[in-house]
Amino acid sequence: MIRYLRLAAPSMLRHHASLYILATAGAALGVAALVAILLVNQSALAAFTGSTEAVSGQTDLAVLPKGPTLDETTLPTVLGSPGVADAFPILRRSVAVLPSAEVQLDVFGLDLFRPLPLTVVADVDDARGWQGIGVTKQLADRQDWALGDSIALASGRGVEYVTIQVLLDDAAAPLPSRFTAIMDIGEMQRRFGQPGAITQIDVVVDSTSAVASTQAALASRLAGGVSVETPSGRANDVAELLRAFRLNLIALSLVSIIVGAFLIYAAVRASLARRRKEFGVLRALGATRRQVLLLILSEVAVLSGAGVAIGAVLGTLLAKANVSTVSATLSNLYLLNAIERVDQPAWIYLVAGATGLAAALAGALGPAAELARHGPRELLSAVVVHEQLRSHSARLAVLGLAILVLIGGWYTTAGADWQPAGFVLAFGLLAALPLMTPFVIQRVTGAARARDFSIQYSARSLGTKLQVTSIAVAALAIAVALLVGVTVMIGSFRRTLDVWLATAVQADVYIATPAWARSASDPPIDDAMLAALHAAPDIVAIDRLRAIRSSVEGRQTTIVAVDFSEELPASRFPLYASTSTTFDDVRDGAALITEPLARKRDRWVGDSIAIATAGGRETVLPIAGVYYDYSSEHGMVAISPPTMQALFGDLPVANVGLYLARNADPETTIQWLSTNLSDRPLVYRSQQRLRRDALAIFDQTFAVTKILQSLSLLIAAAGITLTLLVIARERLGELALYRALGAQRLQVFSLFMQKGLGMAGLATVLGTVGGIALAAILVFIINRAFFGWTIQLSWPYRAVAWQWAAILGAAVLASLYPALIASRASGSALREEEA
């Protein structure tokens, strides 16, 4: 059989090229989606782990503060701990490069007296010692910087002019990003830090000591206030941080694989329909059923193998093309390092390849087994014998319904508390949809009365080819469900965010440092600047925000302090759960927490929350209220300035909101600030601009999702093409008869176009119904379980209408080729069919 496969392959490829291309495309597109998503996810984690390894080599442990920073005098204790072979103090800060502040440098303050695993491309001998900065050569080239140039860096406190003293080779040293820079730790503290504070100590464990025992020894010597973590532990933390994000993307890419499997089913089916006689001859010549089955599956394996290879390449390209979008999302939402490189471990290709092959073989098994079941006579006869689905359609629909009832019942009784339960519901829905499709098609098309070559005739003929059409309709319905579901979810989320921004963003002008615009690291605004603000025109109130990251219930969380006095609007904190004294209680030392934090930690009004203070000591604050917040899925804590002062001492102001007099123009104030505080590296944004920026970040976040949606749609559209090709092939005799009876080519062409549109229409209706259900699952179950946000469901009419138009348009395009093929059928084909 293998020999037969080898000998017959060239001829098969010649005669059925379009089918093979589509089958291969099915596997390729599904695998491409999975590979792209796995690569991007992996690269996000690699970017994180790379950042720590880059500057101190392969470290085994990291000593991290539970509070915002670590006391540098911890270093001798770490050095003296048994099993420690080396320890590297690090002070890490994000600073903006002026004047545009578009480039943010992730600056590592290191002890440059120590040997470090960094490769220097070039340096300048600075007589003043190590007072400059080392940047990557790639960044220097991009920015047109040269050794000895002075660059202006803003941390919020002011501008520091730093000389480029070293160019680093970020290819030789595994720097996580070309935006990584190094400075001497002393210069870092002097310019951007605070005396005595560092952000971590990387530890190398002696080769003769166990990492676990060294970790335990360190933890016991250092007592509270710090945590000692392994890189894998930290990577796990980041993986945990990104879990919801990654899970969503992987789920979407798996849907692409499923839709791809449908496509392969349709392609195999189409191929087999064309090759019935060939298999009939093989069976007549003595080939067993098993051999025929193996032959077909081998063909599929070879085809999908090619698809997997193409998909791997395509997926890699897709990942590389979209890495910046995902990177921006991760940087914006998770304050992680930008992803600079696509990390390509072999396991990703193995997993994606195996998944693609398995899905392809699963898709092919049904039609292959069905064909192998027939004897030579049945195969060689011109009679089409595969419409038993019609009789099963009701049973399948009941099965689909049963799946829905079962998973619904399971969810309401037991599954609701299990975080991934929403995905079970979503996949259950996507499994039920195709099962119910034949019944729906049968019912809808059965109602049509066939007369001449009308639309009704086309519709009715879809019902008669149920086994073929239902697969294509189901595949497209899944893609549509995904498209509509995710679109409704995104639309609802966007609308909720918009409403929330309108409520919570109350000040007229917001002032932040460039660093704050991207992340919350060390962005102080100094007192002189605050004093200068009072001179600005039209200001009636100033809202000062102080922020710090510290451990809340064991996880690094942003804690903010703002003025809760009554002169500033309480609506800045739209309350999800509260008491009549919520704001009084906050003024008295209680905390407000965001809804995501409340849901994830299961802490509500009346409970308390543990916060690690400056020295790492834990303080417990009562929770006075839970407020809606969509700026961080990890949650935040809001406290009053006196409470912040008591917990963390004097902190600089990170962010300022200005309330202007009624009818004052924010742009006039911004103009005044830009002119009069031109020496300050600050970002001024009006309320409108802030809202716009927030929504822009939101849109960017879902850019990747849209690519996946498009991929699924593309695969599904290919399914329509295949189905129509199958119909054209299987009904060649019928078409020839029409032609012999005088049907015009245009009529046959129209017939097939209508079939295509009919399938798309049915799939759109089914998919939209499924999509609405999917949106409900995404919004009310998955979103709440993973992100903790309350989202108000809303219907993005315009977007969905556009999508319907796109689906129908895709169906028209997908139908063109098969319609053209069908219209070429001539009366002579009738003789061939009968022969």
Added chain:
Amino acid sequence: MTLRLLTAAVLLAVVPTDPPWRVADPDYHWQFPRDHWSHEGFKTEWWYVTGRLHSISDPSRSFGYQFTFFRVGVRADTARTVRSAWVTPNVIMGHLAITDLADGTHVFSDLLYRATPFLGGYGSAGDSVIAWSVGPPGTDARWTLKWNGNGFDVRASDARRGIALDLHTQATTPILLQGRNGYSRKGSGASAASMYYSMPRLETTGSLSINGEDVAVRGSSWMDKEFGSNQLDSTQTGWDWFSLRLSDGRDVMLYQLRHRNGSRDTAFGSIRYADGTVEHLAGAAWTVTADETWTSPDTDATYPTRWTLTLGGRESLELRAIVPQSENIATRVRNLFYWEGAIDVTFDGVLVGEGYVELTGYGSASRPAI
């Protein structure tokens, strides 16, 4: 001892030149014990203690040791106030080596820290502490060098390498200034000199650990102290340094700086006789020729390990390394390695003294020393 190891390009890179460092002064006004402490304003300074020790319980067991603190000035403007402890005027580097002369075990440990209040630093005259630092990683004990009124107390250990030293020394002879008024020339350049004194005979007691064994010891040590701001010039590649305590009461110190081609560049020496008279030796007054070598499997450097020393053209002594593999390879500074080991001194096959030798600049990968 003259030029000693001072560290490496990584340190040179941070050495500022403005304001200028002080240079060695032939008219320097020595003040003891004040001059045992550090001399800020000079770029480099070291306290170098070497010695031969014997087990008190088993006098046939003998050991060699080396303990060194280096002060490397990185900022001359020490008065400058900054917001960071890491912006420091000095770096502290420590080397510790213990050799079991019977079984040939040689264990070396090193450390390098910025002089910060929590990592290491230097005392002021009147303090007992001359210099200190936290131990090397994995060691929960400080390294300290203290002045005890008539000698030095040394404590140093490395838990990961299983060595420790806790010694108390007492001077039995006066301080010996090397060169006229302790002004020791290191080359032809105007500033190619350092201030240099020795304490060649320090009666030593205490304990050491090596090979997992704690040993109570007694013996004799030699302390060299040097400070200056000079560096090797571009034609100099390293040096050979010898300290000999002869049984007739003479203390002999010799050094020669070598050219890249191995020939002698600058040489100097001194002999203090048993009666206290000191003879300064010009280079022409002594020669040393290598008779045997040992090649390090770790660095490929080939070091001489047996020499013939001719003093004044009339006395020929044989110097022999007891443990040829006494190479120190620094872990804190890349490509810094040298040989430092105990020797026996014989005349016509008869043991007439003991000493220590330091050899730097051997091996193609060796860093240029200062």
